[in-house]
Amino acid sequence: MAYCILTIALDTPLNSCFDYRWPCAPGAEPLAGQLAQVSFGHREVVGLIVNVGDRTDVPADKLKDAIAVRSQLTPLSGDWLALAAFAADYYQRPLGEVALPGVPKNLRVLTTVALDRAIKKLAKLGASGAASDATAIDTPPLNGAQQIATDAIGGAVGFTPILLYGVTGSGKTEVYLQACAQVLARDANAQILILVPEINLTPQLEGNIRARFPGLTLATLHSSLSEGERMLHWLAAHQGQARIILGTRLAILASLPHLQLIVIDEEHDPSYKQQEGLRYSARDLAVWRARQLAIPVVLGSATPSLESWHHAGSRRYRKLELRERAVKDAVLPRVKLLDMEKDKPKDGLTSHLVAALRQRIERGEQSLLFLNRRGYAPVITCETCGWISECTRCTAFMVLHKPESRLRCHHCSLELRIPRNCPTCGNVDIAPLGRGTQRVEEGLRELFPQARILRIDADSTRKKGSAQAAFDSVHRGEVDILIGTQMVAKGHDFKQLTLVGILNPDTALFSHDYRASERLFAQLMQVAGRAGRAARNEGGSVSEVLVQTRYVAHPLYAAVVGHDYDRFATSLLEERRQAALPPYMYQALLRAEARELAVAIEFLEQARDCLAHQGITLHDPIPMTMTRVHNVDRAQLLVESCSRPALQAFLKAWLALLRDIKSRVKWSLEVDPLDI
């Protein structure tokens, strides 16, 4: 019997590729990109074949045979393997840890029989979310700017990164759909990947795609699919049946053999960055993938990230602009600042905002109140001794959740009953301080007992399907006032909304994080952009955005009032350039966690001193802003370089040394961190 040597990537930390022996006739060897079952330690696991060869450094008595090769699955392509290898290399993680989670769990755990059954089912079904048999709805005639953008995207050949900079409500979706139609019409196999930042945005876009392309197989990939669904949709993409693949960031690692176009909607959104494990940026990987496949990639936003804005400015990305709202007679809302020093808020609302809400209710129009803080009150305190509801396990306050009468830590999930009297002095006068969405809702119900009020936040939408049901009722006009967190702020096309009230945005003005103003500005522009998306009636007034603030003179607010993304972004970029911050600088962050802060800091000090380097700045270790989470102390060390290749080379050598440092800390490295 002849043997070949399979190099197999396993989902293990550290080194993740291992050699196994496999008996096979010459010419009938397994292929790279196939899954194989092997024994590892005391377990049997499924790994990914990354190479098939005839030699190994493993001594013969140590070399194990692979157990089975899943030959019924089409191998993952060389392009896909290259993507996984790039991501592993760039983010400094083992290949197996990147590649295997990219493959649905069921493909890794199912028996061969069960797998065969699933593949047959798919062949019968198309994808489970298969083609609908409706007839296509009419495509609206595009306006001039939309037409130019559509043709530029649809007609782009080769690697073409495009920034589609279109104001809120400018009809970017329509541009995506019609550009998709061009690409699909040109190539009977073409696949298109569309990414959205949040799972809540998939149903709206899924509906649009299904209506526009009946008969076409659409696959969706996001974290709330069951394992069974996930496998079917993944296979539909992998086997080329699905022509449009709609998903959240994890879909960037889908196997798409005929990928011809990638669309990243709301490209500025921080949700594209994974915050644990492999801390990748789906947007950045999308651009890499497009370059590797020589296809166009569209980054769409009304508030592009400074990175993309910078690339557009230096002409690395092509910039397409939509300056007007798409619906005829719809215009951008008028933004006004309400000075909370002059018009003191009652129950969190200034009299001006209350009057505006009342007017909307009378006119039968919808309002949205945006407050990025869930719960009833961020903290409770004792008025006598100053006790404050701190989490015993985190550097954070326990948030009051009134419906459940609980104090809850949003970081470690600790839950306590609300104390009847102060735990330190026994006083009964303990009171909530500040307000979250629940408290605003309570105040509104008292003010407007007849109004239909709906709160949408992570607490009100815990049940599967409840978020969608809530959004549907807003679209059906069953809600007068919607209160919500960032869940409602982006992407949604609320047609009947004519007033947006923004409560309490000031805290973000003075954050130490240099990205805070970019984020706050984007968030305010996005939430403001939910208003006035439909045509005004005859004589109808312009819709309004009212921002309650104590800092009416702040330049950030002036830019929001002027809808002036261009100028604001350009000035922020100039500040970044002068301060040598991204995108003019490349960063990585080493984080360490330990029971005691000193241990974490000591590890980071050793890390700082263990490698001589040129062109690399290693800053001093510091505790993270929220130092303690769930009884673990956290510290970080920032690494910077003005050369990406230099940083990459340094990190590789450095990691090898870090692994040898004897320490009790848990550490992780993040490349291109967003939160510092």
Ligand SMILES: Nc1ncnc2c1ncn2[C@@H]1O[C@H](COP(=O)(O)OP(=O)(O)OP(=O)(O)O)[C@@H](O)[C@H]1O
């Ligand atoms: N050419 C057109 N004619 C008429 N209506 C249009 C046209 N294009 C788009 N629309 C409508 O304009 C509205 C806004 O479009 P869309 O939701 O795509 O905006 P957007 O650019 O994605 O905005 P945002 O950045 O706020 O998500 C939608 O109701 C859409 O149906």
Ligand SMILES: [Zn+2]
């Ligand atoms: Zn906690």
